[in-house]
Amino acid sequence: MGQANCDTTAEPSLERLLEHPAIWRGRSVARAATLSTGFTRLDVALPGGGWPAAGLTEILTVRSGLGELRLLVPLLARLGAQPPPRWAVWVCPPFEPYAPALIAAGVPLERQLVVRSAEPTWVIEQSLDSGGAALVLAWLAPGVATSVTVLRRLQLATQRSSTPAFLFRPLTESMRTSPAELRLIFEPQLMGGCVRLLKSRGGERRPLELRWQELNDVAT
């Protein structure tokens, strides 16, 4: 009797064990916690159904200001509305974040913190470790040392603090390896953009074309 019970429960418990976020089996979809991107089709394409809730995400573009920030606006708006007031930290943005546009997109201005520093990686790690940040957006200038060691340190910091961090980096970095949880390439298109996953734990491989309108569809 007891033997039979053991047999039936053995397999489900093994399955449950393998669902642990720390275990990743080949091309199976990782069960890490995720945050919805606000774009339905992007959610489907990403492993787990959204941005990693704890991990480093790299967004690679030819240059800044092609529309890559718009991928994150829904997340900024949603995290900003969540109850314990926490900062959205912008580390070394390439231009001035423009308040009227942010407020129009529903991003609460009082929770945005812009930091300009010659030591962006230090700022990123401090923000993550403090627990006072809801998410970190960072633009690393070409001069900043971004060895694999530095990136791994940041990746570990995001996991320690269960806080997402997004690094915007030039497309040339796609040739080099990175310990980031998720890497994607963004290219602008007419009224939208094209997202290609460069590295993900079981996400969609085909390029995904997004229209900015889709966001409005979801919102309405």
Next chain:
Amino acid sequence: MSSRPPDPPLPLESLFDAAPEAWVALHLHSAQAASSDSMNALARLAEIAGDFTSRVSLEPPDAVLLEVRGSFRLFGGAQGLSRQLLERCRAAGYAPHWSLAPTPLAALVLARAGQGIIVLARDRLVGLLAPLPLALLRWPDAELERLDSVGVRTLGVALRLPRAGFVRRFGPKLLLALDQLTGAAPELRRPVACRERFRAQVEPAFELQTVALVLQHLEPLLKDLEHFLRTRQSGVDLLKLRLQHRKHPATRLDLRLATAEAQATHFAELLSLQLSRVALPAPVLRCELRSGVLQTLVVRSESVWRPGEYGGGAGRESPALIERLRARLGSDAMYGLCLVPEHRPERAFGIVELNATPSRRTSQAWCTTRRPLWLLREPEVLVDAPRELQLFEGPERIETGWWDGRDVARDYYVARDHSGAEIWVYRERLPPHTWYLHGVFG
């Protein structure tokens, strides 16, 4: 003319309080009292006394009085309290005569007589006071001589004199003093005024070459500060540090905290971060630490988890982040955003000094037309714009600001550049109709 600060008001409870009191008098030795800094010594003793009770009073030039009845339980009774109090005094380099008695004047007289005794019951008091010389009351010499001439030399004899005759011959003031001595009349004592700022300095025996050495010498000052703040149940959000050099002008550092804090370790950590940015122009001769205005300290419980771990204590950690960043990078390196009701795009947003925690207030959007997520600090001139750009929204005419001399007259367009990015450009309405890039839709 020196302007004295107004005396603090008498404590209200002393007017109504009928409960028995227990006063400790600390009386400095004549050698210590005679030295020039006897007031300093009294202030220091009052500081120490402040750790045992909130009712401390000075009796210049040489004594401090403190009411300790309410503190007995905490410090292990009258015995335990007086032992700890004297240990603290000795540690600070003072060895005062002391006494504990139910009235302040009696405690003072007993301490002046050099008797280190504890009397709690009022009925034992007269018996103990009786043999003591009358001179201990420090009445005017003329009165003491008159009393001496009628054979009144001890407190006991003075207390036995008929009251009516005593008032007639020596006045009501002296009778009141006798009543206050035994507790028959209450004596109200002014509490000592608390210092409202912390100020301390350290002058090391040798010149400090490195920041690490400076920090090491600041540590005891920070400990003192913590103690100072704890006894006042306050915190500070501003610390001023002044490092003096031999020839160079002094290096000044302002440590601004997001919320009032009182922990020495916290101050030390932020100071070390801030000092790491500073290059000392010369060795340091003297360090001076001053606090800002004291603020009520709101004590919160610490989180069990590390900051951020399992979502632990998020509301608490936000100020810590701002403080750490500010200490290392300076205030200019970071800012928040706000909205300004203004039509000129470059003035429609503002940069705000950061508060400790993100505020809960929300601002309303007022601009209905599309705006880019990024704005360039300075508009960039576009050469050959009409041929390279594909304009597809606009023009939106913005023509305003003539009243403050920074008038703009522009036609804004949403355009797409050769790489496909959406940008926000404008064309000056005045000749030579230059095109500028002003924003990126990002």
